[in-house]
Amino acid sequence: MTAGEHTAHPCLRRADFAAFEALAADQRLSQKLLDRSSGADRVAVSLIRTPAGQGSPEGLHTHEFEQVFYVLSGEMNIEIDGAVFRAPAGSLVRFEEGVPHRNWNDDDGPDSLHLAVNVPAPAAGQPLAKPVR
Numbered sequence: 001m002t003a004g005e006h007t008a009h010p011c012l013r014r015a016d017f018a019a020f021e022a023l024a025a026d027q028r029l030s031q032k033l034l035d036r037s038s039g040a041d042r043v044a045v046s047l048i049r050t051p052a053g054q055g056s057p058e059g060l061h062t063h064e065f066e067q068v069f070y071v072l073s074g075e076m077n078i079e080i081d082g083a084v085f086r087a088p089a090g091s092l093v094r095f096e097e098g099v100p101h102r103n104w105n106d107d108d109g110p111d112s113l114h115l116a117v118n119v120p121a122p123a124a125g126q127p128l129a130k131p132v133r
Helices: 017-021
Strands: 029-034 044-050 066-073 075-080 083-088 092-095 101-104 112-119
Touching (some): 017 029, 066 075, 066 083, 075 092, 075 112
Antiparallel strands (some): 029 044, 044 112, 066 092, 066 112, 075 083, 075 101
16 A cells, blocks of 8 residues: 555544535534444444534433543533533543533634544434433
């Protein structure tokens, strides 16, 4: 293989950054990079863009699995079990199974881009999030 030549491999996943660049300023996108449909039984990974003024679509919610965010760019507000803090780029945030949490960006803040890792991967048909009322 020469420099710059790429071959497909079942273990390789690439983000579609063009899809993120094509979004309107107020559009959120969650791009699945790895999950049960792509052969991963134990973990699910998504790349998520959250625009200014937006956040968790479900609002305050829980999961039946552990979740980890790694903030790649921007920063986000996080609430976990009533405690609120900011997570700038380079932050790793852990959400325990069953603990209420949410994330959002300020109305005038930068967009954030983060990896969401769910362990174990949600079962087929299992809702990703359960809203807290």
